[in-house]
Amino acid sequence: MKVRVFVSLKSGVLDPQGRAVHHALEGLGFTGVEDVRVGRLIELDVADSTSDEALDEMCRKLLANMVIENYRIEKVA
Amino acid sequence: MRAAVITFPGSNCDRDMADAIAKISGRAPLRLWHGDAELPDGLDFIALPGGFSYGDYLRSGAMAAKSPIMRGVIAAAGKGVPVLGVCNGFQVLTEAGLLPGALMRNAGQTFICRTVPLRVESSQSLFTSRYQAGQVIQVPVAHHDGNFFADEATLDRLEGEGRVAFRYAEPTNGSQRDIAGVLNDAGNVLGMMPHPERAIEADHGGTDGRALFESVFATLSVG
Numbered sequence: 072m073k074v075r076v077f078v079s080l081k082s083g084v085l086d087p088q089g090r091a092v093h094h095a096l097e098g099l100g101f102t103g104v105e106d107v108r109v110g111r112l113i114e115l116d117v118a119d120s121t122s123d124e125a126l127d128e129m130c131r132k133l134l135a136n137m138v139i140e141n142y143r144i145e146k147v148a
Numbered sequence: 149m150r151a152a153v154i155t156f157p158g159s160n161c162d163r164d165m166a167d168a169i170a171k172i173s174g175r176a177p178l179r180l181w182h183g184d185a186e187l188p189d190g191l192d193f194i195a196l197p198g199g200f201s202y203g204d205y206l207r208s209g210a211m212a213a214k215s216p217i218m219r220g221v222i223a224a225a226g227k228g229v230p231v232l233g234v235c236n237g238f239q240v241l242t243e244a245g246l247l248p249g250a251l252m253r254n255a256g257q258t259f260i261c262r263t264v265p266l267r268v269e270s271s272q273s274l275f276t277s278r279y280q281a282g283q284v285i286q287v288p289v290a291h292h293d294g295n296f297f298a299d300e301a302t303l304d305r306l307e308g309e310g311r312v313a314f315r316y317a318e319p320t321n322g323s324q325r326d327i328a329g330v331l332n333d334a335g336n337v338l339g340m341m342p343h344p345e346r347a348i349e350a351d352h353g354g355t356d357g358r359a360l361f362e363s364v365f366a367t368l369s370v371g
Contacts, residue, residue: 083299084252084297085252085297085322087252087253087254087255087256087257087295087322088253088257091257132214133206133210134206136207136210136243136250138242138248138249138250138297138298138299139250139252139297
């Protein structure tokens with residue numbers, strides 16, 4: 072089973088990386104970019120029997136840092 | 149005194165840390181490898197050094213925090229053994245849940261490598277008793293991910309409980325409330341981004357880091 076985990080910064084957390092990318096986009100002449108937040112996509116290939124609880128635990132224990140990040144799990148196939 | 153320095157793949161300040169401990173305590177620390185399943189019994193002091201464990205993959209300190217030896221470090225910290233994490237060691241301690249907060253990319257995006265002024269916030273802790281509260285000391289930093297973040301409630305709690313050990317005396321990396329080092333609730337675990345082990349002899353350009361080690365070692369039976 073292919074699983075995608077999207078890790079993103081929580082809304083209250085400043086994202087210096089996103090801000091730098093925002094500046095770079097403006098530097099390239101793109102207008103109307105209101106905000107940029109940089110996250111991370113992690114693709115997993117796991118046994119079909121892997122439970123939702125186990126996937127959740129993987130995220131909370133390692134893939135995301137719950138102090139600063141949220142995660143979203145998407146099963147691809 | 150029985151001290152240990154833990155080396156993770158990618159640690160690069162482990163030797164400096166071991167050297168500082170040996171010079172100040174008079175006894176060389178044990179050098180332990182991250183893959184060791186158990187800590188030796190009877191350790192009096194554990195240091196997690198700076199560096200780039202696991203190449204900072206995923207997040208700085210995230211992989212090292214799950215190393216086999218960290219189970220032993222967490223257990224020892226729970227029993228009151230003093231644990232010091234410097235730079236990457238601080239990142240590992242937060243990722244391991246031994247300290248609150250997280251260390252994010254520096255607000256200015258750049259790697260910062262210079263000596264910075266630090267204010268000692270309290271002389272009441274195990275690690276700062278040989279300093280004066282309010283004293284400003286000069287200690288080097290060398291990091292890309294030193295921007296301390298915690299939510300407002302956590303920050304208020306840390307301040308209220310006297311757990312902010314060191315603060316940057318000038319804006320440095322975007323850290324919330326200029327926090328450079330924090331203690332756990334029991335006061336026996338300290339994480340800090342600046343490197344006290346790089347300021348222990350005149351040839352380093354300053355010796356302001358010595359008192360941190362002297363503070364801890366004074367409470368332990370040296371020998």
